[in-house]
Amino acid sequence: MTAPLTAMRRAVHWAACAALSLTASALSAQAPTAGGAVPDRWSVHQVESKALGDTRRLFVRTPAGYETVSRRYPVLVINDAQDTIRFRMAIANADFLADRGMIPPMVIVGIVTGASRTRDLTPASPGNPLDSGRVTAFLDFVATEALPAVRQRYRTTPYTVYFGHSLAGLAGLWAAATRPSLFNAVVASSPSLWWDGYRFQSVLADSIAARAGALRLFTSRGGIEADVDSSTGVFEARLESLRRAGGTRVRFSHRRYPDDFHALTPLSSFVDGLRAVFDGYATAGSEFQRINPSAWDETSPMLEALARSEAKWARSAREYPAAVTGEASRDSLPPEEVYLAGASFSASRNPSAALAIARRAAQMHPASAAVLRVLGERAFASGDTTEATAAFRRALTLARSAADTTAIRRSARTLLP
Amino acid sequence: MAETHTRGVRRRAHSAMRLLTGAILLGAASLEAQAPVVRPPTVAAPWTDIAQRSPILGESRTLRVVLPPDYATSGRRYPALLLLDADDEPQFRAAISSVGFLASRDAIPPMIIVGLRNGANRTRDLTPDSLHPAFLGERGGGGNRFLDYVEKEVLPTIRARYRTAPFTVFAGHSLGGLIGVHAAGTRPQLAHAIIAMSPSLWVNNEAGTPRFVRDIAGRPTPLHLYTTRGRYEPGIDSSVARFEEQLSAAIASRRDGSIRYGHARYGVDSHGLTPITSLQDGLRYVFADYSRAVTGFDSLPEPSTIDSVSLLRAARETDALHIRARRAFPATLIGGDTAAPDAPSIGEYLNTVPFFMLLKQYGAALEYFGHARSVYPNSPQLRQVLGDVLVARGDTAQAIREYDSALALAASPTHLALRRMVLARLRPLRAATPDGRRAAPASARSKRAADGR
Numbered sequence: 001m002t003a004p005l006t007a008m009r010r011a012v013h014w015a016a017c018a019a020l021s022l023t024a025s026a027l028s029a030q031a032p033t034a035g036g037a038v039p040d041r042w043s044v045h046q047v048e049s050k051a052l053g054d055t056r057r058l059f060v061r062t063p064a065g066y067e068t069v070s071r072r073y074p075v076l077v078i079n080d081a082q083d084t085i086r087f088r089m090a091i092a093n094a095d096f097l098a099d100r101g102m103i104p105p106m107v108i109v110g111i112v113t114g115a116s117r118t119r120d121l122t123p124a125s126p127g128n129p130l131d132s133g134r135v136t137a138f139l140d141f142v143a144t145e146a147l148p149a150v151r152q153r154y155r156t157t158p159y160t161v162y163f164g165h166s167l168a169g170l171a172g173l174w175a176a177a178t179r180p181s182l183f184n185a186v187v188a189s190s191p192s193l194w195w196d197g198y199r200f201q202s203v204l205a206d207s208i209a210a211r212a213g214a215l216r217l218f219t220s221r222g223g224i225e226a227d228v229d230s231s232t233g234v235f236e237a238r239l240e241s242l243r244r245a246g247g248t249r250v251r252f253s254h255r256r257y258p259d260d261f262h263a264l265t266p267l268s269s270f271v272d273g274l275r276a277v278f279d280g281y282a283t284a285g286s287e288f289q290r291i292n293p294s295a296w297d298e299t300s301p302m303l304e305a306l307a308r309s310e311a312k313w314a315r316s317a318r319e320y321p322a323a324v325t326g327e328a329s330r331d332s333l334p335p336e337e338v339y340l341a342g343a344s345f346s347a348s349r350n351p352s353a354a355l356a357i358a359r360r361a362a363q364m365h366p367a368s369a370a371v372l373r374v375l376g377e378r379a380f381a382s383g384d385t386t387e388a389t390a391a392f393r394r395a396l397t398l399a400r401s402a403a404d405t406t407a408i409r410r411s412a413r414t415l416l417p
Numbered sequence: 418m419a420e421t422h423t424r425g426v427r428r429r430a431h432s433a434m435r436l437l438t439g440a441i442l443l444g445a446a447s448l449e450a451q452a453p454v455v456r457p458p459t460v461a462a463p464w465t466d467i468a469q470r471s472p473i474l475g476e477s478r479t480l481r482v483v484l485p486p487d488y489a490t491s492g493r494r495y496p497a498l499l500l501l502d503a504d505d506e507p508q509f510r511a512a513i514s515s516v517g518f519l520a521s522r523d524a525i526p527p528m529i530i531v532g533l534r535n536g537a538n539r540t541r542d543l544t545p546d547s548l549h550p551a552f553l554g555e556r557g558g559g560g561n562r563f564l565d566y567v568e569k570e571v572l573p574t575i576r577a578r579y580r581t582a583p584f585t586v587f588a589g590h591s592l593g594g595l596i597g598v599h600a601a602g603t604r605p606q607l608a609h610a611i612i613a614m615s616p617s618l619w620v621n622n623e624a625g626t627p628r629f630v631r632d633i634a635g636r637p638t639p640l641h642l643y644t645t646r647g648r649y650e651p652g653i654d655s656s657v658a659r660f661e662e663q664l665s666a667a668i669a670s671r672r673d674g675s676i677r678y679g680h681a682r683y684g685v686d687s688h689g690l691t692p693i694t695s696l697q698d699g700l701r702y703v704f705a706d707y708s709r710a711v712t713g714f715d716s717l718p719e720p721s722t723i724d725s726v727s728l729l730r731a732a733r734e735t736d737a738l739h740i741r742a743r744r745a746f747p748a749t750l751i752g753g754d755t756a757a758p759d760a761p762s763i764g765e766y767l768n769t770v771p772f773f774m775l776l777k778q779y780g781a782a783l784e785y786f787g788h789a790r791s792v793y794p795n796s797p798q799l800r801q802v803l804g805d806v807l808v809a810r811g812d813t814a815q816a817i818r819e820y821d822s823a824l825a826l827a828a829s830p831t832h833l834a835l836r837r838m839v840l841a842r843l844r845p846l847r848a849a850t851p852d853g854r855r856a857a858p859a860s861a862r863s864k865r866a867a868d869g870r
Contacts, residue, residue, distance in 0.1 A: 085521040092507075092514035093693065099507035100689045129721055224711055259701075261711040263522045267515065267697060275685070289687045293619050293652035348554050 042091075042110065047149055051140035052120070058146055059110030060154065061091055063098070066107075072326035073107045074159040075150065076274075077142070077183070079168035080117070081110025086266055090163065093271050103278040104325040106161070107154050111146060113168070121167040123174065125196035132196075135174050142175075143182050159324040161277060165189040165266045166228075169219070173204050173235075180213035184324075187218045187273030190265045193231035201231040205238035209248035216251045216277040220269040222260030229256070253279075281320050283313045283338060288345040302346045302353035306360065309338050336361065336368050343374050347381070354378045362391070369398040373408045380415065389415045463513065464532065469574065473566045474536060480571060481532035482579070483513050485520065488529075494752030495529045496584040497575060499567065499608065500696075501543070501593035503532025508590075508692050515697050523709040525700045526751050528586070531575055533567070543592035545599040549621055557620075560596050561603075568607050582752035586703060588612035590692040591653075594644070595620065598660075601642050602632025609750075610641035612699030615691040618660050619652040626660050634667035639675040643699035647686030654682070706745035712738055714772055725781035732769055732785055739765045760792045763799065770802055774809070782806040797827035801839055813846055820846075 042061035049056050059081045063073060076094065081087045087110050098105045113120050116131065124133030150156065162183040164172040169191030176186045193201040208217065217239075221232040236254045243252055253276045257268055287305040295301045313334035322330045329335045339361030346354040358371070358378040365371045372395035380388035392412040399405045409416060454468040464481040471478045481503045485495055498516065503509045509532050520527040536542060544557030551557075567587075575581060587608035589597045594616025601611045618626055633642065642664075646657040661680050668676045679702040683694060701708070713734025717723055739761040748755045754762030766789040773782035783806055790799045800823035807816035823839045 085517055089514040089518040092510040096507045096511035096693055102690070224715075261715065264519075264524060264710055267518055268694070271693060289689065290649045290651060348552075 042087075042108070045149070045153075047141075047145055049141045049145050051137050051145060052116075052134070056141065056146070057112040058150065059087065059108075059112070060150060061108040061110070062154065063105035063107065064095070066155075070155070071328060072155040072157045074104055074161065074325060075147070075156050076106040076108045077147075077160060077162045078108060078110050079121075079162070079164040079171065080113050082112045082114050086165075089267065090270050094274065097271065097274055100282075102282045103274050104281065104320070104327065107150070107156055109146070109150050111142065118167060121164075121171040122192075122195055123200070128196065135171055136178075138171065139175050139179055139182065143179060155326075157324060157326045159184050161185040161187070161274070163187045163189070163270060163273065164191075165269070166262065167192045167195075170195055170200070173200075173208065173219075176215055176217060177204050177207035177211060180211045180215075184214070185216040185218075185277035187269065187277060189220050189269030189273065190222060190225060190228045190262055191219060191232055191235075192228065193235050194227035198231050198234075201234040202238050205235045205242065208250060209239060209242040211250070214249055214251075216279075218252075218269075218273040218276040219254045220265055220273065221254075221256050222262060222265045223256065223258035224260065225262040225265070228262060251279075278320075281316055281325075283309060283316050283334070287312065288342050296346075296349040299350060299353040299356060302342065302350055303356060306339070306342050306357055309342060310334050313338050334364065336365050336371050339364065339371065340374060343378060347378070351378070351381055355382050355384075367398055369395045369400065369404050369408065372398060373411050376408075376415075377411050380411075380413075385415060388412075392416055464509075464530075467574065467578075469570070471566050471570055473562060473570060474542075476536050478536055478566070479534040480574065481509065481530075481534060482575070483530040483532070484579070485527035485529065486517070487527070488580075492580075493754075494580045494582040495527055496586065496751045497572075497581045498528045498530045498586045498588065498700075499571065500530060500532050501535075501589035501596075502539075502591075502692075503534050511693050512696050515693070516700065519697065519700060525704040526707060526746070526753060529575070529579055529581060531571065533571065540592060543589070543596040544620065545596060545603075546621060546625060552620065560599055563596065564600050564604055564607065567600075568604060572607075580752070582748075582750060584609050584746070584751045586610040586612065586700070588614065588696055588699065589616075590614040590695070591688065592617050595625075598629050598633075598642075598644070599625070601640060602629050602636060605636055605638040609639065610703040611643070612696060612703070613642070613644045614695035614699070615646055615650055615653045615688055616644060616657060616660075617653065618656040623656050623659065626656070626663065630660065630663045630667050633664060633676065634671060636676060640677065641703040642676070642678045643695075643702045644678075644680045645683065645691055645695035645698065646680075647683045647688065647691045649685070649687035650691070653688065658682075704746070707742050707751070709735075709738060709742060714769070720776060723776055723778070725778050725784075728772065728776060728778050728781050729785060732772070732781075735769065736761045736765075757792050761789075763789075763793050763796050766793075767798055767802065770805075773806070777809070779806050779810045783810075795826055797823040797825075797832060797835055797839075800826060801835065801842075804839070804842065808842070808846070813849065817843065817846055 042059040045058045045060060047056050047058055066073070078087060078090050091108060094103065094106065094108060097103045116134070119131040119134045120138040121135055122132040123135050147160070160183050162172045162175065162185070164170075164187070166189070169188035170193065172183070172186045172188045173191055173193075175182050193204070208215070219232055219236060221229045223229060232254075233256075239248070239250070239252050242248050243250065255269070255272050257265055260268065287308045288302070291301045291305055317330045320330065322328050339357060342357045343354050343361065346357060355378040358375040361368075361371045362375045372391045376388045376391035376395060379385075379391060389412075392408055392415055395408045396405065396416070399408060454466075456466040456468075458465050464483045467480045467482060468477055469480070470476070485491075488495070500509070500512055513530055516525070516528060516530060519525045538555065538559070540548075540552055540555035540557050541559040542563040543560060544552075545560035547556050547558035572585070585608040587597055587600060587610070589595075589612075591614070594613035595618060597611045597613040598616050598618065600607050601613075618629075633640070644657055644661065646654045648654060657680075664678055668678055679699075681695070681698050683691060686694070713731035716734075717727060717731050739756075740759055743756060743762075754764050756762035756765070766786070769785070770782075773779070773785065783803070786799055786803050786806065790796070790803060793799055800819045804816045804819035804823060807813075807819060820839050820843050824836060824843075827835050827839070
């Protein structure tokens with residue numbers, strides 16, 4: 001049984017990380033405010049927990065631009081944030097995925113477990129030399145103390161995603177099974193389903209399948225973490241068979257990393273897990289990237305990609321409405337970005353397709369200065385100065401800032417007086 | 418909920434930072450022609466920007482340098498990772514944090530990351546041949562000049578400024594992957610390892626592929642090459658697949674095994690997504706023989722069933738892993754601990770301490786660290802560990818002797834923290850032992866050992 005030893009190896013890592021973690025907290029006090037860009041720093045908050053009977057630290061990291069907007073954001077809970085190297089990895093990878101439009105930007109809440117980790121994250125396991133048995137109190141803390149404190153202080157939507165690795169993965173599955181309204185999505189990286197003599201590997205699958213609320217769930221396991229590999233395999237097979245039999249509303253996917261050991265799975269699991277639980281969210285750009293370079297000369301593949309982007313947008317907006325992601329535009333038409341991504345992709349590859357996409361954009365967003373400026377640029381590039389001039393004139397009347405006006409005049413060059 | 422910091426502190430720190438940056442920027446204009454402009458890391462950006470005029474490229478270029486967390490205190494050298502497209506901040510940050518994560522798990526060595534920001538014309542710089550037809554309005558073909566810049570300006574600048582070890586990894590995405598594949602075959606001294614992420618091998622209807630394959634297969638120096646492709650980037654997917662096949666066949670006929678080639682295909686990735694996984698997988702491939710992510714301790718049974726025999730076996734398997742890994746990646750190549758022949762380094766011995774202590778296997782610990790002490794008789798850290806073990810066993814007199822030896826060996830200022838810790842442990846022991854001071858001769862003994870007598 002490797003996993004308790006893994007806990008020990010983690011202890012080794014944590015000893016090494018203690019100094020770093022202090023640095024991180026100290027630095028968070030100087031989180032920059034310029035432009036709202038807070039790359040990988042976070043604020044540290046203390047919560048007096050009645051549920052746990054002690055004081056716990058939370059790390060809260062808001063997405064770039066948080067201070068400059070009034071919108072809300074979904075919440076991503078990351079357990080064991082005391083491992084600041086991993087927490088920082090999670091932040092940067094979440095930013096990358098959000099930048100690529102694969103997931104929404106989120107308020108990231110790191111929960112520090114620390115000394116009482118095995119106790120906090122597990123159901124009781126009599127006879128186990130490790131402390132255990134407080135997972136219910138811990139989830140009470142998360143549900144009734146930590147998250148309400150965050151929601152009170154930060155602009156969040158109710159949509160909440162959980163990421164936990166190892167024992168924290170087990171705690172995530174425990175939450176999924178016993179608290180149907182706590183998390184909308186759970187990513188359990190190498191969950192410790194060996195816990196207490198493999199007692200929960202099937203039981204948890206059954207209770208999760210039968211839960212009342214909808215859930216998106218991702219589990220992972222590595223090929224060189226023997227007991228996690230086998231027990232999570234049993235869980236997967238069980239939940240898969242229930243899903244195939246139509247016995248659950250849970251949307252479940254999973255990955256196995258054949259070359260990964262326990263300490264490495266969080267890296268791939270975090271990225272794959274977030275992509276999996278936000279499946280169907282991504283819209284802009286990717287459809288254009290899927291066009292084969294040999295077809296760039298043709299206009300129809302570009303327009304088909306645009307049509308697919310629009311359809312994807314419609315599906316995504318249905319599945320992830322503004323109430324979930326906090327993005328107000330999701331309740332309306334495909335936003336400008338869907339068109340602008342296409343127009344910019346095709347601009348140098350296929351000018352006539354770019355013009356067609358810009359015209360469609362102007363039809364869908366007749367009041368957008370940015371869209372009309374791009375239409376002007378594309379028409380100008382195709383030699384149609386009449387259409388270009390009209391588009392730039394209209395763009396100027398729609399401009400909402402001096403910067404907009406400058407950008408339009410720069411694009412219009414000599415076309416505007 | 419109480420916030421541990423105040424807004425006031427935040428603002429002061431921030432404006433101080435702005436003043437500092439401002440001063441450096443003012444210096445920039447006048448000095449640009451002579452010396453590189455260096456902007457130290459800010460809170461917002463964990464990297465140092467080095468702006469320098471490149472005579473080879475005829476324009477000003479910026480390097481973004483990220484040092485490993487222990488750079489300031491370690492004194493050691495580190496391999497360099499050259500990473501293109503550092504302008505893409507979300508991508509660059511994901512790369513930095515992934516490297517940090519993998520290094521913290523001992524899957525790869527800690528590295529100095531050198532991000533290369535693009536210049537005025539990325540397509541020109543990253544294409545080895547001129548493009549037919551033009552791509553995004555560019556004819557390209559400046560790749561060799563760009564690689565001259567990397568070899569003759571970037572690497573010397575970095576080597577002069579930072580403690581680099583010889584081993585160098587070059588990684589690029591898309592056109593950056595294309596120039597990487599070209600460099601693999603034409604620049605045997607540029608880098609030991611090249612990670613070409615979704616390389617744009619489709620350009621010019623794949624006309625470059627036969628030459629890339631021939632050049633790489635004939636490369637005179639060892640190489641680790643890793644290429645990737647995604648299912649949702651059709652032009653790259655199919656052209657890189659052909660490259661994989663041809664290169665694998667070409668290097669199979671080379672007997673010396675000095676060209677190692679690995680590749681991956683991502684089933685759900687489009688072009689914009691491959692950089693993140695490709696870099697992680699590529700680095701793990703390059704450093705597979707370095708990795709200590711899985712050691713002998715990981716195959717131990719449940720703690721309650723571990724005895725001294727199984728623990729010592731795990732420790733020795735781990736020692737053997739360290740020895741093998743150091744043969745593949747010696748300190749002369751990647752920096753880091755030097756070690757006695759056929760032994761782990763002192764640091765590697767010290768990493769095993771928690772296993773012995775948490776499992777309370779003090780007898781095994783004495784045997785294991787006793788041996789370590791005979792390999793490194795001058796290490797005060799190992800003496801301290803032995804002292805700790807002896808205290809746990811209740812052997813106070815022996816513990817005092819080991820702690821005294823530690824103090825005698827920890828004479829240099831770099832050992833201040835260790836001295837303080839050992840003194841703190843000695844104090845209660847001496848108080849509890851009426852004749853504790855009689856242990857003093859031990860320090861004389863250990864001095865002799867330290868002198869090699």
